[in-house]
Amino acid sequence: MxxxxxxxxxxxxxxxxxxxxxxxxxxxxxxxxxxxxxxxxxxxxxxxxxxxxxxxxxxxxxxxxxxxxxxxxxxxxxxxxxxxxxxxxxxxxxxxxxxxxxxxxxxxxxxxxxxxxxxxxxxxxxxxxxxxxxxxxxxxxxxxxxxxxxxxxxxxxxxxxxxxxxxxxxxxxxxxxxxxxxxxxxxxxxxxxxxxxxxxxxxxxxxxxxxxxxxxxxxxxxxxxxxxxxxxxxxxxxxxHTDRAGVPERRERGNLEPVDTREAGEGFVTVERPSEQINLLLGAPGFVAGDPRRFAFGMMNSVLGGGMSSRLFQEIREKRGLAYTTYSFGASYSDAGLFGIFAGSAPEKTAQVIELSKQELAKIAADGITDEEFERSLGQIAGSSALALEDTETRMGRLARAELGAGELYDLDTSLERFEAVTADEIKAVATYFANTPLTVVAVGDTGKMTR
Incomplete structure (x- = not known):
């Protein structure tokens, strides 16, 4: 490899x-x-x-x-x-x-x-x-x-x-x-x-x-x-002026302890705004940048909520018409991370959307993903990555984030090898990690009409 x-x-x-x-x-x-x-x-x-x-x-x-x-x-x-x-x-x-x-x-x-x-x-x-x-x-x-x-x-x-x-x-x-x-x-x-x-x-x-x-x-x-x-x-x-000797700023941010995912706890936060729709986010602390599980997370995230064929999109939008937009995502930083699921739905449908989101995550944790989903996820990641790298702005940013981050650059082929090497058990383990973590829910909109 x-x-x-x-x-x-x-x-x-x-x-x-x-x-x-x-x-x-x-x-x-x-x-x-x-x-x-x-x-x-x-x-x-x-x-x-x-x-x-x-x-x-x-x-x-x-x-x-x-x-x-x-x-x-x-x-x-x-x-x-x-x-x-x-x-x-x-x-x-x-x-x-x-x-x-x-x-x-x-x-x-x-x-x-x-x-x-x-x-x-x-x-x-x-x-x-x-x-x-x-x-x-x-x-x-x-x-x-x-x-x-x-x-x-x-x-x-x-x-x-x-x-x-x-x-x-x-x-x-x-x-x-x-x-x-x-x-x-x-x-x-x-x-x-x-x-x-x-x-x-x-x-x-x-x-x-x-x-x-x-x-x-x-x-x-x-x-x-x-x-x-x-x-x-x-x-x-x-x-x-560059005539004076110096050293590059160190990449490590060792002044803070990593966020403990078990400390966050489950919460339900509402923010009242006049609106016809509730913007809903649920999730938990995720993986830091460089975590070896990030490739398994990428595969799991693609299957859960990474596109129109994802489980969230199919179950929440296509089969039930509960939302126009729904997806899952991750964000990683030097000493903390975040995993989330988004959906925009009518207030009276929010309880069902939350329950379905948790169920789909739990299903991957319990049963993993299918071979067809694995291949589709791999193809989605490969295609979207290749298309993004056609742009000079994306490549410029990739260099900077590699330099300012862990100090390592994964080119497209090297990255895809890591995704291809992900096992079914690793994907289940990542889903289990989040399924067993209390999820925080944030709802913004006309929350007085929400179902809980």
């Missing part, structure tokens, strides 16, 4: 031929890491500037500074608002002028600023992103303007029943763990935020040792390394 590509933090250079392309990685003496995947036929490229700091890392901010919560998301917005060489409008027009897809994302364990461009405009994208990441002004007036924008973003999410259900589900399942907090903060923390807290977050957490630059598509690795080093050394902020 093929082994994954390993990314040791103390290995300065790495080059691997993979599927007709080449993956290269440079670890600079400053701690900066740059990874590329050259795709020979591509006429575009996606580049991302990643920092291994997410919403969960705000736990280490001062306890007497409530505005520090939400700083990561606040900072993501502010880096688009101007540097000494370009204001917010110039940043926007510079990307629009070349037809780029550009944006940023804040996650629970990392933040990314990225652009997808045609090959001829790649250097422009790298230069502009590097300027934003290293030279942001964090202007006080822009800070106040963006406070209003973020509050509107949170208000929009509060009007979306699915978003509300998801946020409450994480909070209820993961309890006091920092991963259970909302990524964007909440209205109270955003109103309490001040520029000094966010500026401190920027200066304390953003430097070459925390930066990972990844690119995929029509990209030349050596040229990208030159461009990134030149941009960082030209930064107005001395902390970005």
């Amino acid at each position: 093929r082994e994954p590509i390993l990314f040791p933090l103390d290995l300065p250079e790495l080059s691997v031929e993979l599927g007709g392309g080449t993956i290269r990685r440079t670890v600079h003496p400053s701690g900066l890491r740059i990874l590329t995947e050259h795709m020979p036929a591509a006429r575009s490229a996606t580049v991302g500037f990643w920092v291994g700091v997410g919403s969960r890392d705000e736990q280490s901010e001062r306890s007497d500074a409530p505005g520090s919560l939400g700083s990561t998301h606040f900072l993501e917005h502010l880096l688009f608002k101007g540097t000494p060489s370009q204001d917010a409008y110039e940043i926007a027009t510079s990307f629009d002028r070349i037809g780029a897809e550009h944006n940023a994302l804040t996650a629970k364990e990392y933040t990314c600023y990225y652009a997808k461009v045609r090959d001829a405009d790649f250097e422009h994208a790298v230069g502009s992103l590097a300027d934003m990441v290293t030279n942001s002004l964090l202007d006080a007036e822009e800070f106040e303007m963006e406070r209003g924008v973020i509050l509107e973003e949170l208000a929009m999410a509060a009007d979306d029943l699915g978003d509300v259900a998801s946020e409450r589900f994480f909070e209820e399942v993961l309890k006091d763990h920092p991963l259970g907090r909302p990524i964007g903060g909440n209205p109270d923390t955003i109103r309490a935020a001040n520029r000094d807290d966010v500026d401190r977050h920027y200066r304390d957490r953003y430097d070459p040792s925390t930066l990972v630059v990844t690119a995929a598509g029509a990209v030349d690795h050596d040229r990208l390394v030159e461009m990134v080093l030149a941009a960082l050394n030209a930064s107005h902020e001395e902390r970005w």
